[in-house]
Every structure is written in C-alpha cells, then in structure tokens.
Amino acid sequence: MVPSEDPDEATGPRVLDNRRDATRYRVLVEIAARQPAVSQEEIAEVIGVTSQAVSDYVRDLVDGGFVEKRGRGRYEVTKEGVDWIITRTDALSEFVSRVSDDVLGSVDVDAAVATDALEEGDQVGLEMRDGALHAVSEGGSATAVVVTGGSAGEAVGVTDFEGVVEYDPGVVTVVPVPAVTEGDPPSLDIIRDRAAGADLVAVGGTEAYALATRAGLQPDVRFGSATGVSQAALRGLDVLLLVSTDELSRHTTRLREDGVRYEVRDSLDR
Secondary structure, eight states: OOOOOOGGGGGSOGGGSOHHHHHHHHHHHHHHHHOSBOOHHHHHHHHTSOHHHHHHHHHHHHHTTSEEEEETTEEEEOHHHHHHHHHHHHHHHHHHHHIIIIIIHHHOOEEEEESSOBOTTOEEEEEEETTEEEEESSOOSEEEEEEEOBOTTSEEEEEEEEEOOOOOOOEEEEEEEOOTTTOOOOOHHHHHHHHHTOSEEEEESHHHHHHHHHTTOOOSBOSSHHHHHHHHHHTTOOEEEEEEGGGHHHHHHHHHHTTOEEEEOOTTOO
16 A cells, blocks of 8 residues: 555655665656556566556555546546655655765765775875876875775775875966957967966867867867866866957956966967
8 A cells, every 4th residue: 555644754765664665656756757648567667577566556556546547558646646756755855965965975085096006995195186186105295095996097085084185276377369350369379389388278269269279289178168277277287278258258257256366368478
C-alpha cells in the first residue's frame, strides 16, 4: 500500500527507508513524466523491475488516491500524488544538501597535480604552478596529506591542509581592438611582443579573435573570456586580453569586481 500521510514522515527522506519505498517513488515520478499514455513496460525497463512489479505498484497508487486511471494504459497523477512527490523530493533535497555540507564538506579533500608518484598517507607540499595546485614531495609553502594516490602528472586527493599556498596573483594587460566600423586594429608586431610576455592569451569578440589569428597566436581563452581571464589571473597567471571595444567595459568591470590587477594599454604603446 501507499505509505500513510503522517506529517512526521515529511521531515525525512522516506523514499530511502527501503527499496520498496524507493521504487514506489520512482514509479510515481515516471507516471507523472509520461502521463496520460503510460507504458508500464517502459517504466519497468527504466527503473529495473519487472512489468508485473510495476503493475502492482500502479494498482497500489490508484487505490491510495495518488494516481487516477483514465482508461486502458492511461493514467494521471492526482493532486495528492503531486503533493506526495513534492514532499518526498524536498526531503531528499534537504538530505542531499546536509550530506554535502556536513559530511562531505567536513572532509575538505582538494585535487592537486602530482609531480611524483604518490601514495595514500604521504605528506606533501603544495605549490601553485601554471594556475593549478601541485603536490610536491619536497618544498611548498603549505602541506597536506594524500588521500588518493597517483602517478606523476595525475590528479590526487589531498586533505589536512596546513599553511598557506603562497603565490603572486597575475596581471591582465588589456588591449582594446577597434570594432570594424571604428578604424584600424593594432600592429601585429606589438601584439606578438605583448603575447611573448604573457602566460595566456585571451580574446573577447570577433575583431579580437581575427587580430590574434593574423598575428599567428592561438588564443588560450576564446569563449567566456570575462570569467576565464579573471580566474586565470587570480591563480597567478599573467594574461594578454585582446578585446573588442564593444566588449571592453564588460571585461574590465568583471576584473574590478574580482579584485584583479589590470592595465589598459593603448594599441600603439609598446
């Protein structure tokens, strides 16, 4: 039978109590998604039970007033059924959120790139290299303990952090690129010179992309450049940003909001 509507039940994820409750929940959700033409065979295939089992669950849901039968193979979830799904889904969401915050969050496992082969339990140093956290066998301004090992170049899990990973945030050099109706683009030689001193090259807008490719540059960031440039600089990378004038304000606003150091250079200045 469908579980009773005791208000106390709504405080916890009842669908996790046992397999039958979980299956009943999934059957009702599938009916809601497929109504009014409901194939019990398809539901059985999706949730991994027999068609007869689905038929039994559907009959219980109809008897409990959560589903109304409209004809052969035609069902509709009632208001009571919708309320039951919402109540259980909300409880599940709260449960998942609590597990994420209180259980998984307390573990504080981060990922780092191993510079050598590492095993669980190894004490390592932490360094920021090329914008990514690295686990090193010796050195580093902070330390951690490996919880998932790996070979050199692989991502490993680290926890029990002590100290602070010391590194200097990067600087963004912004070069405005005129729109096609505004005039000539900057000199290719100047762009190449500035790119040579940057860790990354980013472009914002079609004019900026065209200029970069004419200069023989392969942009590291082409899409979502406002966010990507800011994050790269915050991780210690110097960035050359070629940005079309109609997108300049959006990019510089993001840099200011994130506290990123930047300078806008005239296209003629070396």
